[in-house]
Amino acid sequence: MDHLFxxxxxxxxxxxxxxxxxxxxxxxxxxxxxxxxxxxxxxxSVLVITAEFDRWADTDGIPARDRLDVLGLxxxxxxxxxxxxxxxxxxxxxLQAITYAALVSRFDLGTLAQAHRDFLAGRxxxxxxxACRQRLLDHVDGxxxxxxxxxxxxVIIAAGFPKQVTHTVVWLSEMxxxxxxxxxxxxxxxxxxxAGFTKVYPTPEVEEFTLAxxxxxxxxxAKKLEERSRARNAVHILVDAGLLPDGTRLRLTPRxxxxxxxxxxxxxxVGEDPSRATATWINNTAKPLIWDGDGTSYSASGLAExxxxxxxxxxxxxxxxxxxxxxxxxxVPDSVDPDEWATLAGTDLASLARRLRGAGKDWxxxxxxxxxxxxxxxxxxxxxxxxxxxxxxxVGTHLATCDRCPSPWRVLxxxxxVSSNFRWADPTRTDTPADILAAEGVRFDGDTAAREARxxxxxxxxxxxx
Numbered sequence: 001m002d003h004l005f006x007x008x009x010x011x012x013x014x015x016x017x018x019x020x021x022x023x024x025x026x027x028x029x030x031x032x033x034x035x036x037x038x039x040x041x042x043x044x045s046v047l048v049i050t051a052e053f054d055r056w057a058d059t060d061g062i063p064a065r066d067r068l069d070v071l072g073l074x075x076x077x078x079x080x081x082x083x084x085x086x087x088x089x090x091x092x093x094x095l096q097a098i099t100y101a102a103l104v105s106r107f108d109l110g111t112l113a114q115a116h117r118d119f120l121a122g123r124x125x126x127x128x129x130x131a132c133r134q135r136l137l138d139h140v141d142g143x144x145x146x147x148x149x150x151x152x153x154x155v156i157i158a159a160g161f162p163k164q165v166t167h168t169v170v171w172l173s174e175m176x177x178x179x180x181x182x183x184x185x186x187x188x189x190x191x192x193x194x195a196g197f198t199k200v201y202p203t204p205e206v207e208e209f210t211l212a213x214x215x216x217x218x219x220x221x222a223k224k225l226e227e228r229s230r231a232r233n234a235v236h237i238l239v240d241a242g243l244l245p246d247g248t249r250l251r252l253t254p255r256x257x258x259x260x261x262x263x264x265x266x267x268x269x270v271g272e273d274p275s276r277a278t279a280t281w282i283n284n285t286a287k288p289l290i291w292d293g294d295g296t297s298y299s300a301s302g303l304a305e306x307x308x309x310x311x312x313x314x315x316x317x318x319x320x321x322x323x324x325x326x327x328x329x330x331x332v333p334d335s336v337d338p339d340e341w342a343t344l345a346g347t348d349l350a351s352l353a354r355r356l357r358g359a360g361k362d363w364x365x366x367x368x369x370x371x372x373x374x375x376x377x378x379x380x381x382x383x384x385x386x387x388x389x390x391x392x393x394x395v396g397t398h399l400a401t402c403d404r405c406p407s408p409w410r411v412l413x414x415x416x417x418v419s420s421n422f423r424w425a426d427p428t429r430t431d432t433p434a435d436i437l438a439a440e441g442v443r444f445d446g447d448t449a450a451r452e453a454r455x456x457x458x459x460x461x462x463x464x465x466x
Contacts, residue, residue, distance in 0.1 A: 004017070004185075004189070006189060016188070017186065018186050021086060021087055023188075025186075027069075027086040028052065031084050031086050031184065032069060034195060035070055035082065036048050041157070042074075042155050043074060043153075046072040046074050047074075048071075049073055049115055050115040051070045054067040068082075068100045068103075070082035071115070075140060076148065078148050078152060078153050080152065081101045081154045083157070084157050084158075085159070086159065086184075089156060089161050089165055091162055091164045094169055097156055097179065098154070098172075100154075101154050105149065154177075154180070155179075155180045156182070157182045157197070158182075159184055159186075160183065161181055161183070169201060180201065180202070181201040182197055182198065183197070185198070235288055235299070238356065241390060243352060243356060243391050243394050244283070244327070245397060246282050247280060248327065249281075249330075250278065250279045250289065250326065251277060251325070253325070253348065254266045254307070255348070256321075256324070257320065266308075269310070273293065275292040275293050276291075279292060287299050300322045303321060304319045322353065323348050323351075324348070329342050329344055334421070335396075335397050336396060336421060337396050338420060339413045340414060352391075356390070363405075365388040366398065367405060369388060370407050370411070371406035371407070372463040372466070373406075373410045373455065373463065376442055378411070378412055378453055378454055380411065380414055380416075380454070381413060381419075383455070383460060384411060384460065392414070396413075399411060399422075400421055403425035409422075412433070418447070434449075437449060441453075
């Protein structure tokens with residue numbers, strides 16, 4: 001409210017503004033009480049839960065010194081964090097409000113009910129804890145939502161706001177953080193003080209024409225970032241686990257971020273040039289796919305977006321490219337066991353990464369386990385991988401190149417046969433794993449080891465734990 005007048009008929013006499021400090025009015029004793037007594041200042045249907053709240057503690061149990069001016073609850077079920085300044089706001093006032101919002105976002109119904117009870121008791125009202133709890137529940141339209149409590153709305157009330165605050169709040173609002181700026185003005189009219197509260201940001205026009213589109217853009221950007229992060233994390237997991245050897249062939253199967261009609265269009269487009277359907281994997285976390293379509297290296301999402309744009313003529317939005325590429329099990333790398341490789345049929349990179357999450361290349365547990373497998377018993381690459389938290393393929397690759405692995409001959413493929421890719425670390429050896437197992441008492445039916453000598457998963461786990 002920039003101008004205030006006293007009116008007498010056709011005459012309007014301007015009223016000079018004053019300030020809270022000039023009139024000896026204090027932040028907590030006066031401005032805070034105005035807000036508590038008139039919660040409509042904070043928006044529609046706001047219930048004041050507490051004021052001057054400081055009963056939080058840090059991780060050491062030491063009470064924090066921060067004091068929240070006012071905490072409210074609106075009818076939608078969102079908390080309202082209020083920061084008050086009787087003069088022009090400090091340059092970092094929005095940081096204070098955000099800190100309080102973060103602290104109260106972990107409150108639950110019980111915490112809020114206790115705070116409300118203490119607040120009312122301090123004002124001479126003896127209300128039971130259960131009654132306070134019910135009062136909060138009754139104030140909310142619809143069901144109580146813990147999720148909504150985690151997204152408090154913030155209201156900063158001050159006599160003025162520096163540009164650093166307004167510029168930052170505009171950007172935070174566009175990023176989907178709700179912060180209202182309310183300006184308090186004070187005038188002296190015929191011996192009486194008149195206070196006015198004006199919401200200076202966001203105005204209805206800003207909310208409709210600026211914030212809404214900006215927030216949609218922010219959500220879209222956040223979604224794209226999330227999908228990119230998922231794809232990048234999946235690639236890191238696969239590379240760290242050593243699941244796919246360099247040279248692994250991948251086949252294009254468009255999934256995430258497409259519709260049925262777009263997928264059909266991509267299939268037709270690939271039909272024009274079959275090289276577009278395949279890529280080669282290399283263990284590079286940045287650009288692990290070499291596309292046969294042009295021989296260029298891409299990230300999984302980068303290549304998926306390239307294909308999407310080439311077919312549709314539109315820019316892709318947040319495609320998780322690791323869902324687009326399946327392992328081509330018809331092409332078996334030299335270093336893998338064909339039977340184990342066949343288990344990857346129809347599996348995309350994202351699915352493989354979910355299986356391997358938490359796996360890595362620390363083979364200490366593998367060496368410990370193999371050293372504990374007794375003579376006359378055998379296990380499989382897949383079972384060993386399950387127990388140590390890996391996958392059959394990297395286990396097999398490691399055993400094929402490891403010169404320190406105990407008893408590697410006691411690990412067979414899923415069919416109970418010696419892997420066709422088994423190699424001794426000592427190239428002069430002429431015996432086979434089957435020869436040694438037979439000498440240890442394992443019976444063979446042709447080239448397949450007897451199942452009664454196979455260790456169960458429980459037995460393997462006990463060997464590793466023991």
